[in-house]
Amino acid sequence: MQFNVFKMKNLCVLFCFLFLGNTIIAQTKFEKESRLSVHMVPDQAKQFVYQLLASKQVKWYHEIHETGQSIEAKTKYQNKKYSIEFNMDGSLQDIEVETHKDDISVKTYANITNVLETKFDKHWIKKIQIQYIGSKEALLTFFKSGHPNNITTNYEIVLKGKTKNDKALYEYLFNEEGTLKSTKTIIFRNTDNIQF
Amino acid sequence: MKPFYLLLLCCVFSFNTKAQNTYNIGTLPTINLSKSLENNWKINFKSEFRQLFKTGQFGNNQTTNYDYVHTDAAIVASKKTGLNNTIAGGFLLRFRDQDIVKRTIQQFTIINRFNAFRLGHRFSTDQTFASNETMALRLRYRVTFDIPLNGQSVDKNEWYLKISNEYLNRFKNKENYDLEIRVLPNVGYVFTDNNKLEFGLDYRINDFVNQSTRQRFWLAINWYISI
Structure with a gap:
């Protein structure tokens, strides 16, 4: 029992030491996404989503990034995943629709592939989203009739890229012609609690 | 998975009706401290403090003597070998009564990330x-x-649910084999991505292949810190 008392005392000291130490050490990027009740969503955002899609199963999220906040509607409609992002006042930012590479024009996809082949030894595409940016009226017209007037179309691609030294997950944004606009490295959440 | 858990539940209750079936109830707090190194290496220190509060046989009197069972200290070095894969190896010291048990560990982990959840396989x-x-x-x-219990990813200051199911095949001598099954439903809280606290049940059942089932119910409290 003498040994046990010693162990318990050490345990308490260790817990206190680690906790106090960690409050000083821990610094992470501030990014938070949480479910949002439909009652909290600005009316103009709700109206737009209901005008755009007949889907009734819309999930609303509140996102806080380092650069600001946004409201996002996520839904599945006619077997496609939609993600519609709004500013906090309900004004529209963009519409993203998950798609397949076959839905991209051959020329654009060839340009995208060229870029990726120069960047990586090998790459695997995980997800493609078409991003539509424009006024609400222009986007509603486009989704109802298919006429793209005053709409900017981008391709947001999540891919696994392998170089000589590293493998990582990236988000690449291309314009309608397949020209690279921006890249981001996706940082994974800590996996210690699954691994150990 | 549902039929499996029903089967497990049936097994637990059927074992309870037999004699010589024992149980333990206690606490199992652990601390996990990790440090990332260069070239996708990571070093992990884990310490576990096992305390027993109740032990006995189903259907008979229980004993309630407190017993500090052991303290574990383990060091594991891991290397990320792919986007989702990690290999690891390490060493554990278990301080039990006046004895020190030593254990060498090797593991391979695959973690799959989906839109709203993660799935990890550890061999x-x-x-x-x-x-x-x-x-x-x-x-x-x-x-x-x-x-996550809120949103699509587990973010800072949010709760999550973690459920683990483990199968342990133990071989000792030529004729001594045992299978242990563990089910661990836990709830966790994220202070930051590098500081998480989990608590829940760590249920373990073993020796049922030898007809003398032992069931252990631990209150698990796990603290994961990454520096």
Whole structure:
């Protein structure tokens, strides 16, 4: 029992030491996404989503990034995943629709592939989203009739890229012609609690 | 998975009706401290403090003596070998009464990330060396599922649910085999991505292949810190 008392005392000291130490050490990027009740969503955002899609199963999220906040509607409609992002006042930012590479024009996809082949030894595409940016009226017209007037179309691609030294997950944004606009490295959440 | 848990539940209750079936109830706090190194290496220190509060046989009197069972200290070095894969190896010291048990550990982990949850598969082996005993070999497989209780990813200041299910095959001598099954439903809280606290049940059942089932119910409290 003498040994046990010693162990318990050490345990308490260790817990206190680690906790106090960690409050000083821990610094992470501030990014938070949480479910949002439909009652909290600005009316103009709700109206737009209901005008755009007949889907009734819309999930609303509140996102806080380092650069600001946004409201996002996520839904599945006619077997496609939609993600519609709004500013906090309900004004529209963009519409993203998950798609397949076959839905991209051959020329654009060839340009995208060229870029990726120069960047990586090998790459695997995980997800493609078409991003539509424009006024609400222009986007509603486009989704109802298919006429793209005053709409900017981008391709947001999540891919696994392998170089000589590293493998990582990236988000690449291309314009309608397949020209690279921006890249981001996706940082994974800590996996210690699954691994150990 | 549902039929499996029903089967497990049936097994638990059927074992309860037989004599010589024992149970333990206690606490199992652990601290996990990790440090990332260069070239995708990571070093992990884990310490576990096992305390027993109740032990006895189902249907008979219980004993309630408190017992501090052991303290574990383990060091594991891991290397990320792919986007989702990690290999790891390490060493554990178990301080039990006046004895020190030694264990070597090897593991391979795959973590799949989905839109709203993560799924981890851990394949591991370990070899345990105790004084005056032959070496015990264990082959283990654990599947872990974690899902946010709010939103689509587990963010800072949010809760999550983590459920693990592990199968441990233990070989000792030629004729001594045992299978242990663990089910661990836990709730976790994220202070930051590098500082998480989990608590829940760590249920373990073993020796049922030898007709003398032992069931252990631990209150698990796990603290994961990454620096």
